[in-house]
Amino acid sequence: MSDKPVLTTRQGHPVHNNQQQRTVGSRGPATLENYHFLEKISHFDRERIPERVVHARGFVAHGEFEAYGTIGDEPASTYTRAKLFQTKGKKTPLTIRFSTVIGGRDSSEAARDPRGFAVKFRTEDGNWDVVGNNLQVFFIRDAIKFPDVIHSLKPDPVTFRQEPNRIFDFMSNTPESMHMITWLFSPYGIPKNYRTMRGSGVNTYRFVNAQGEGVLVKFHWLTQQGEHNLTQEQADAVQATELGHASKDLYEAIERGDFPKWELNVQIMSDDEHPELDFDPLDDTKIWPRERFPYLPVGMMTLNRNVTDHHNENEQAAFGTGVLIDGIDFSDDKMLVGRTFSYSDTQRYRVGPNYLQLPINRPREDVVVSTNQGGGQMSYGVDNRGANPHINFEPSGVAGLSEADESYREYRPFVSGQIMRAPIERQNNYKQAGETYRGFEDWERDELISNFVTLLGQCEKAIQEKMVWHFSQCDDDYGRRVADGLGLDYSALRA
Numbered sequence: 431m432s433d434k435p436v437l438t439t440r441q442g443h444p445v446h447n448n449q450q451q452r453t454v455g456s457r458g459p460a461t462l463e464n465y466h467f468l469e470k471i472s473h474f475d476r477e478r479i480p481e482r483v484v485h486a487r488g489f490v491a492h493g494e495f496e497a498y499g500t501i502g503d504e505p506a507s508t509y510t511r512a513k514l515f516q517t518k519g520k521k522t523p524l525t526i527r528f529s530t531v532i533g534g535r536d537s538s539e540a541a542r543d544p545r546g547f548a549v550k551f552r553t554e555d556g557n558w559d560v561v562g563n564n565l566q567v568f569f570i571r572d573a574i575k576f577p578d579v580i581h582s583l584k585p586d587p588v589t590f591r592q593e594p595n596r597i598f599d600f601m602s603n604t605p606e607s608m609h610m611i612t613w614l615f616s617p618y619g620i621p622k623n624y625r626t627m628r629g630s631g632v633n634t635y636r637f638v639n640a641q642g643e644g645v646l647v648k649f650h651w652l653t654q655q656g657e658h659n660l661t662q663e664q665a666d667a668v669q670a671t672e673l674g675h676a677s678k679d680l681y682e683a684i685e686r687g688d689f690p691k692w693e694l695n696v697q698i699m700s701d702d703e704h705p706e707l708d709f710d711p712l713d714d715t716k717i718w719p720r721e722r723f724p725y726l727p728v729g730m731m732t733l734n735r736n737v738t739d740h741h742n743e744n745e746q747a748a749f750g751t752g753v754l755i756d757g758i759d760f761s762d763d764k765m766l767v768g769r770t771f772s773y774s775d776t777q778r779y780r781v782g783p784n785y786l787q788l789p790i791n792r793p794r795e796d797v798v799v800s801t802n803q804g805g806g807q808m809s810y811g812v813d814n815r816g817a818n819p820h821i822n823f824e825p826s827g828v829a830g831l832s833e834a835d836e837s838y839r840e841y842r843p844f845v846s847g848q849i850m851r852a853p854i855e856r857q858n859n860y861k862q863a864g865e866t867y868r869g870f871e872d873w874e875r876d877e878l879i880s881n882f883v884t885l886l887g888q889c890e891k892a893i894q895e896k897m898v899w900h901f902s903q904c905d906d907d908y909g910r911r912v913a914d915g916l917g918l919d920y921s922a923l924r925a
């Protein structure tokens with residue numbers, strides 16, 4: 431007798447023979463009543479769920495966040511009543527998913543691509559997700575353009591190749607993308623691995639305190655492992671032998687007890703339009719200058735546990751910008767509003783309508799989920815309905831659930847205006863891109879130029895010229911160097 435557990439079917443029936451189907455004689459034909467075989471093969475046929483439409487390749491780890499109790503020099507309560515920040519040393523469990531954006535589920539982790547940095551805090555007030563990237567800005571500032579920017583970056587619908595001509599056709603007609611692509615085609619577009627990159631929430635949120643006062647806030651994760659990126663040549667060497675080097679690096683570090691850390695910092699601004707700035711604070715193609723809006727440390731994240739199952743904890747994990755807790759609210763950022771619809775919409779399709787019942791997505795054990803929602807495919811838990819399970823509606827004079835007290839009253843910003851479709855006023859598409867270009871080290875600028883020359887070299891001349899013109903608006907040296915690399919007459923283009 432073996433001491434291994436006995437193999438069963440999903441019905442719990444012990445399986446005596448897992449090597450052969452039931453057949454008529456040893457050569458067949460096979461019989462159809464073979465339940466064990468049918469269960470095994472039909473479950474296998476359904477092993478995959480649709481991969482994420484973006485950020486398909488990712489890797490998950492678990493850990494904790496330890497609060498400093500302060501935000502910069504102030505008690506955390508000055509800015510937000512969110513409970514996880516209030517007390518020095520308070521620990522909140524969390525889950526993080528790092529990812530690339532464009533490639534499929536098994537694609538290279540050394541690709542030039544933004545990296546996803548999605549954190550799910552499991553707080554006493556329920557889950558809070560910060561769904562960010564390693565880069566601090568984004569390609570577009572209006573959610574209606576998201577399918578277009580992603581289509582341009584994804585493989586061609588006919589050839590199924592990622593085509594530079596399609597990418598730069600879109601970017602050259604989207605001037606607000608210049609800042610993002612200046613970062614993306616520099617070495618920051620290929621972080622050395624997940625442990626050595628930073629993260630940013632990119633979009634703007636609001637902190638709300640116990641007095642009901644709000645401030646605008648941006649979230650940043652600063653790696654404690656040192657920030658390191660790869661040149662294109664180094665990345666090519668990595669992906670020649672290993673497509674999953676970043677997942678491997680993170681998994682192995684956690685297995686050997688070398689737990690990576692990131693410090694959470696916030697930038698804060700008063701909650702108004704800030705006419706004194708030359709950009710709109712809600713424009714996600716802009717960085718809030720650090721000199722003016724300093725990074726204020728809030729706490730430290732440590733990753734200390736690997737997943738036990740990739741499918742359950744990664745493929746079925748669902749992060750979203752709408753998953754906020756009391757004390758953290760939406761801003762009027764119109765990208766953020768669009769994102770907030772998109773995440774849970776795709777998750778109801780990709781994972782299923784009861785995705786929030788799954789262990790990876792539901793709140794932590796001591797948070798009692800009390801709703802009157804029920805049913806739907808794959809429902810297995812029943813939420814708490816109070817003392818009387820017959821009452822699945824609210825209000826009820828008999829039993830049921832009650833609303834939370836006044837301390838949970840939502841922030842109530844005043845909004846008035848004409849409904850329209852219009853771009854924002856302070857676009858300033860080139861200035862910060864130029865500053866970013868000039869801020870790079872020499873080797874980083876050399877890489878940026880070389881990457882653009884290589885890829886634009888595969889594009890039509892009209893697209894090359896348009897891109898050079900945009901670069902010239904960011905910085906004269908930037909435009910000139912790309913033009914020279916492409917053999918274009920810069921002074922004619924600049925005129």
Ligand code: HEM
Pocket residue numbers: 481482483484485488527528529545546547548561562563568572573574576630631632633714747748749765768769772773776777780
């Ligand atoms: C309007 C713009 C955007 C839309 C409509 C959008 C939509 C989506 C969708 C549909 C997914 C797949 C989610 C899933 O299947 O679970 C996703 C994933 C993701 N997005 Fe966005 N996105 C937008 C912009 C951004 C921006 C600006 C960032 C960075 C700050 C970002 C970061 C991420 C990350 C990190 C993931 C992966 C989450 C995970 O690991 O499961 N997205 N996005």
